[in-house]
Amino acid sequence: MSPNLRIAYRFLTAKKRAMFMSLACTILGVGLFIVTQATTSGFQSFFIKVILGINGAIRIEDKIQDTMRSMAAVGASDSYFSHREGVKYIEGVEEPQRVADALREFPNVRGISAVVSGGVQVSSAFKTENSPQLMGIVLEDHLRVSDLGEQIISGSLDEFRQTPRGVLVGRVLADRLQLTRGDTVNIAARGQSSRFKVAGIYETGYREVDKVNVYMHMSEARSLLKKPSGATFLQIGLHDASRAPADAARMVAVLRHKATSWQEREVTWLAVFQALRYSTMITVSVFTLIASLAMFNTLAMIVIEKTKDIAILRSMGYERKDITQIFLWQAGIVLAIGAAIGALFGRVVTWAVGQIPLPINGIFKTDHFIVIVDPNHYVAAIGTALVMVMVASLIPARRAARLEPGDIVRGTAQ
Amino acid sequence: MLRCTDLHRYLGQGEGRVHVLRGVSFAAERGQVYAIVGPSGCGKSTLLYLLGLLDQPDQGRIEINGQVMSNSDDLARTAARGAHIGFVFQFHFLMLEFTALENVMMPMRKLGRLSAEAMKARAHSLLDAVGLGAKTHRLGTQLSGGEQQRVAVARALANQPTILLADEPTGNLDVKNSALVFDLLTRLAKEQGQAVVLVTHNPEIAERCDVTRPMRDGMFV
Incomplete structure (x- = not known):
């Protein structure tokens, strides 16, 4: 163990109550972030599965008919289909077999x-x-x-x-x-x-x-x-439904038929799910914000209480960056423990939420909460906590490093 | 080994600004024990902190082992403190969450000259030398004031500094412990050929030093 980490650990364990407050908030922040993302993403993924199961990833319909205006547009530039006003459609697919043969050339x-x-x-x-x-x-x-x-x-x-x-x-x-x-x-x-x-x-x-x-x-x-x-x-x-918009755009260009991806078809519902995800993400980030404030508070208290220790460390050759490290290590220890327990807590609560009966029938049918376990949610939860807690810890850590040992010793001696 | 010339130091701001040191010059050699004495507020401790590179002079020159340190940056001064200087403060300043052994090992860990085993062995030997060989694993909070100051002496000697600076090292101790700590400090320093500069109010301690330098109003008299 490095000297700085050893000192950080002892400083932190000397302030158990404050440390547990920071730790509890970090656990809640990470855990609830994971749970809310698991539920909102769960419903979104289930909805996508349902709509793909009904209407497929792309729908090809209505043949595009060139007009004088669209032909002029394509002659002027490559952005043929951006000029929507110049496009007219003939209802339906006149030659489905030929279009299907062309579609089979698309690898996806x-x-x-x-x-x-x-x-x-x-x-x-x-x-x-x-x-x-x-x-x-x-x-x-x-x-x-x-x-x-x-x-x-x-x-x-x-x-x-x-x-x-x-x-x-x-x-x-x-x-x-x-x-x-x-x-x-x-x-x-x-x-x-x-x-x-x-x-x-x-x-x-x-x-x-x-x-x-x-x-x-x-x-x-x-x-x-x-x-x-x-x-x-x-x-x-x-094969990969997420690539539907790009494939649809290519199909339009190649087949000269209107092609609508599932993302375009269901844009309203997908926007609702997205908004729900962001709103819950922001709401539960409040816990992480509290964790970072608690960490700031804990470290600020430790800086005040340990000024003499900072002076003695500086007097024996510890550099300013060592002092900064000692305080950032403390945040790091809380963060590491909080992230690990928070992730476990999030996983357990996610499982428990998945068992809750919830009859829904409308845009999809389910009789219980739908959750999804996605490693990206864990990365996002821990990443959010990491950024917020470390940024909050930087202020007291830098303050500790800026302390002049001579001032501390003189102040204490007086 | 340690030399300062024409040191000036102001403390405070605005109207409260005080000219604490007024052109102090001082030199310390290996194996000698120096006492700086004088009334409170005469600038003894300020001088000691300047000599120990804990503070920077407003004017003047400080040399340690031939190297000019008065204008050096924080990193160089910190490195010099770790390698050449040991401190003993009046209020012992042990890190109370750590054992006596860990406190003594702390400067060695930072300097990193010795292996972990060698550090431990040296810390044990220093604590033996200050009479605390049986209490190496006690936390700072479990030691008496005198014992804490003896640990502080052992810690100050941990990196075998060439200069030992002590600010009222016995100021917080009873007569018996004062004598014990002073004897330890001077004996160990002389054995290892270190220069000891101590600030004291205690005339008995001052009398037992090799050189006594009285101060008044920021100057040696």
Whole structure:
């Protein structure tokens, strides 16, 4: 152990009560920072998983049509798509197979599902719903870009697969129409209506989706919606969903179709989660701020009480930087112990919070708090404490180092 | 070995500014014990702190082992203190959270000339020499005033300094302990060939020194 660390440790342990106050605040600051980040990030991550499981990472829709203005813009510079006013769209994807072939050249693309979609009227023996949205899919393609396989709560995918005139209905819509697996529904669109069998009921947890989306085999959907070719949109699954905005931008440039990443689609909710994370981060940083003030107070007291010791250390050859180090070591010791216990405390409380029942149904469905254990939260919590406590400790440490030994000895002797 | 010439020192600010030392010159040689005596406020301690490089003169020159230190920076003065000077203060100034042994080892740890084992052995030998060989592991708080001052003497000698400066080393002790500490200080210093400069009010102590320099109003008389 270095002489300075040895002295720091003894100085600190001589002020046990003040030291424990600083330590307790550091533990609380680090621990609660971790807990709040774990919960807010947990809900955010779960929300992202849900929306990726429903709509995929990128949606390709609407072909871009050049106009005279857009062509002039692209001729003038490379910033073709920044000039939004010059862009017009043709609804839907006219040649989904060609677009899909081009998309397969993107290394991050995991799967592509062409979807034919349109508004329909769904009637059961009990009630009629006018707002459902029919989704014509090729099941195997769609399973590669969604979590539909994991969302079935009644019936099965096999049943849907083996039933050409089968549909998958969302739980909320099924409840409203009082449908169960095996029931028959009448689906009408564009003046034509047909009877379909409920092969399964799914639940994404996103209430608006579960109330609206009805999945049907592509051929039946084309027939019902009178769309013999093309697709309403292509749903894209990515290996790394975080790269969706960059991939979407490249897709727009290459495919000349509108491409929307999940981050762009869900910008409002993501902003809400982000704001929540920052606000809780700021709130719990108050504990760390108190820890730094407590540390400042403890060290300031030690400087006052140990002026004679500082003088004797200086008289025996300890330099100003040694004195600074002795006081920063004290902060460092509290910080190290506080960070270690705080991280452990944060982990335990995070686990405990994860056990708390909390039924939520709206943008996702859960029956308990969702937490996430992310090493970055621990790094951020300890980093915040490190900066705040060390900055607060610098002031008394530098004050101690500035003390003139002659002044101290003279003052004491008087 | 230790020489100062025409030292001036002012203390205080503004109207309270006092000319404490008025052109003091002094020299100390190895193996000699010097007493600086005089009434309170005459500048004895101020001179001692200047000689010990704890303070800087407003004017004048201080040499230690031929090296001019009066204008040197804080780092050089600190290094010189650690290597050449040992201090004994009136109020012993032990670090009370540390044992007697640790207090004596502290200057050695900073200087870093010896191995950990050699430091420990030297600290034990010094504490034996001051009669505290059986109390090496006692904390400062568990030692009497006289014992604390004896530990302070051992600590001042730890780095084998060439100059030992003592500010009223017996001022806080009873007669018996005063004699004991003074005898220790002078015997150990003479054995190791150190110059001892002590400030004292005690005429009996002053009489037993090799040289006595009385001071009055910031000057030697």
